[in-house]
Amino acid sequence: MKTHEYDLLIIGAGVSGTALLYLASRYTDLKRIGIIDKYAAPARVNSLSSNNSQTLHCGDIETNYTLDKALKVQRAANMLKNYAVGQADAHHIIFKYPKMVLGVGEAECRQLRERFETFSPHYPNLKLLDKKAIARIEPAVAMVDGGFRDDEIVALGATDEYTAVNYEALSSSFVRQAQSVTDKQIDMHLDEYVKHIKIDDERFLIETRYTCYQARAIVVCAGGHSLKLAHDLGYGLHYSCLPVAGSYYFTPAVLKGKVYTVQNDALPFAAIHGDPDVLVPGKTRFGPTALVLPILERYNIRTMPDFLQVFRFDKRVAKVLLDLIRNRDIRNYMLKNILFEIPLVRKWLFLKDARIIVPSLRFRDLKFAHNVGGIRPQLIDKDHQKLLLGEAKIDTGIGAIFNMTPSPGGTSCLENAEIDLRTIVQHLGAHIDEEAFKQDLLGEDHRHTDTDFTGRILSGEDAA
Numbered sequence: 001m002k003t004h005e006y007d008l009l010i011i012g013a014g015v016s017g018t019a020l021l022y023l024a025s026r027y028t029d030l031k032r033i034g035i036i037d038k039y040a041a042p043a044r045v046n047s048l049s050s051n052n053s054q055t056l057h058c059g060d061i062e063t064n065y066t067l068d069k070a071l072k073v074q075r076a077a078n079m080l081k082n083y084a085v086g087q088a089d090a091h092h093i094i095f096k097y098p099k100m101v102l103g104v105g106e107a108e109c110r111q112l113r114e115r116f117e118t119f120s121p122h123y124p125n126l127k128l129l130d131k132k133a134i135a136r137i138e139p140a141v142a143m144v145d146g147g148f149r150d151d152e153i154v155a156l157g158a159t160d161e162y163t164a165v166n167y168e169a170l171s172s173s174f175v176r177q178a179q180s181v182t183d184k185q186i187d188m189h190l191d192e193y194v195k196h197i198k199i200d201d202e203r204f205l206i207e208t209r210y211t212c213y214q215a216r217a218i219v220v221c222a223g224g225h226s227l228k229l230a231h232d233l234g235y236g237l238h239y240s241c242l243p244v245a246g247s248y249y250f251t252p253a254v255l256k257g258k259v260y261t262v263q264n265d266a267l268p269f270a271a272i273h274g275d276p277d278v279l280v281p282g283k284t285r286f287g288p289t290a291l292v293l294p295i296l297e298r299y300n301i302r303t304m305p306d307f308l309q310v311f312r313f314d315k316r317v318a319k320v321l322l323d324l325i326r327n328r329d330i331r332n333y334m335l336k337n338i339l340f341e342i343p344l345v346r347k348w349l350f351l352k353d354a355r356i357i358v359p360s361l362r363f364r365d366l367k368f369a370h371n372v373g374g375i376r377p378q379l380i381d382k383d384h385q386k387l388l389l390g391e392a393k394i395d396t397g398i399g400a401i402f403n404m405t406p407s408p409g410g411t412s413c414l415e416n417a418e419i420d421l422r423t424i425v426q427h428l429g430a431h432i433d434e435e436a437f438k439q440d441l442l443g444e445d446h447r448h449t450d451t452d453f454t455g456r457i458l459s460g461e462d463a464a
């Protein structure tokens with residue numbers, strides 16, 4: 001058996017793991033850093049460009065975020081933006097499109113007007129848009145058959161912001177930048193499936209099929225599989241995992257940018273949105289749906305045993321599931337999402353939801369997006385008997401951290417990596433170059449570039 005020894009070993013080369021690889025290589029004095037993934041390239045699971053909505057969440061148009069949560073996400077989004085716009089290939093990573101959240105009907109319009117009062121001081125680009133203003137940005141949202149739609153609509157939106165990210169390209173960029181650091185050992189091991197993690201004499205032993213890696217500290221960023229590896233080590237046993245898959249539909253390019261809808265508080269990931277797909281020009285992608293599936297990785301049935309291992313079904317999990325089903329909104333929503341997977345029926349049902357955004361959409365415009373959409377590993381906290389909605393972290397306090405990252409895990413990759421980095425650096429007695437970190441990632445938008453509304457970044461000459 002070969003052995004490799006690291007100060008820090010990261011398991012999982014999605015956007016979370018590669019962000020940490022980048023931060024640890026660039027901003028610490030750790031000398032030996034490794035990253036392992038079971039696939040042949042980084043970002044093949046939820047960070048794959050087709051498996052998520054590619055949104056850079058800033059908090060202003062996500063109506064399920066309170067101001068506190070929104071400002072936290074805004075900081076994370078700014079870190080990502082500061083990194084991305086500084087890259088030579090920024091135009092492959094980050095994109096500008098108009099964005100808005102659409103309120104339909106009196107109650108939602110009132111809610112958005114109130115939100116504008118609270119949020120606009122913190123979001124200077126945010127505008128309250130009436131029907132005419134919406135029509136100027138997104139004609140298909142405000143107009144039907146050449147006239148304005150009849151129902152009351154209002155939107156909150158911005159037209160000159162970075163709103164989309166190719167998280168797959170971002171992951172590759174993090175790896176490239178990490179590997180360009182020359183005075184350190186930065187290793188990437190692909191096609192290596194981590195089977196077990198053990199602790200031996202204050203070191204972690206990470207076993208794959210042919211190799212036993214040793215590390216002084218580990219951070220596991222393996223999506224739902226993080227929980228499985230944590231359970232193996234005896235941590236996080238009070239968590240169960242509920243995998244929520246998301247599917248999408250393509251239509252012709254009816255939207256210029258991202259159009260979100262108002263979330264139902266009981267169902268924070270339920271409202272669909274329409275988005276350009278950064279890799280599929282000429283189309284709009286609507287979704288995601290939300291379907292609970294007994295697998296940890298979309299389109300990978302071999303992850304079913306892993307799901308059964310992390311589900312840890314018992315009375316407390318049953319109670320959380322029963323509470324969810326007892327809520328009429330959630331029950332109906334779950335049923336609808338089961339129907340969303342049945343060919344033909346699903347198109348009619350989905351059309352009804354998509355028409356809230358674009359009233360003139362026709363049945364024949366919708367095409368189910370096959371092999372698109374990942375799985376959000378939502379955790380159930382058995383001790384408090386509730387479903388957790390954001391990212392979750394198990395910090396063992398002994399130099400091992402396990403991350404489970406549903407939405408907005410792409411947006412918060414650098415901020416989440418920063419949290420882990422600080423914990424690991426303290427554990428190992430290492431140091432962070434705070435000055436460089438702050439200057440590169442926490443600065444204001446000092447490298448602003450102009451873009452047109454197609455998402456293409458315009459260079460200085462183009463813009464002039």
Ligand SMILES: Cc1cc2nc3c(=O)[nH]c(=O)nc-3n(C[C@H](O)[C@H](O)[C@H](O)COP(=O)(O)OP(=O)(O)OC[C@H]3O[C@@H](n4cnc5c(N)ncnc54)[C@H](O)[C@@H]3O)c2cc1C
Pocket residue numbers: 011012013014015016017036037038039042043044045046047048051052053054055056057167192193194195221222223225226245246247288373374375376404405406407408409410411412
């Ligand atoms: C439908 C959907 C829409 C979303 N939309 C957005 C959005 O618009 N904006 C946003 O910010 N976020 C969004 N998210 C969330 C975002 O996609 C994820 O939070 C993010 O991609 C998670 O990255 P990760 O690196 O933690 O996990 P992943 O990208 O899933 O990477 C985990 C890695 O671990 C590896 N791995 C797993 N087990 C092992 C093992 N045993 N050994 C070795 N390697 C292993 C896998 O191969 C994989 O590469 C969305 C998610 C979904 C599902």
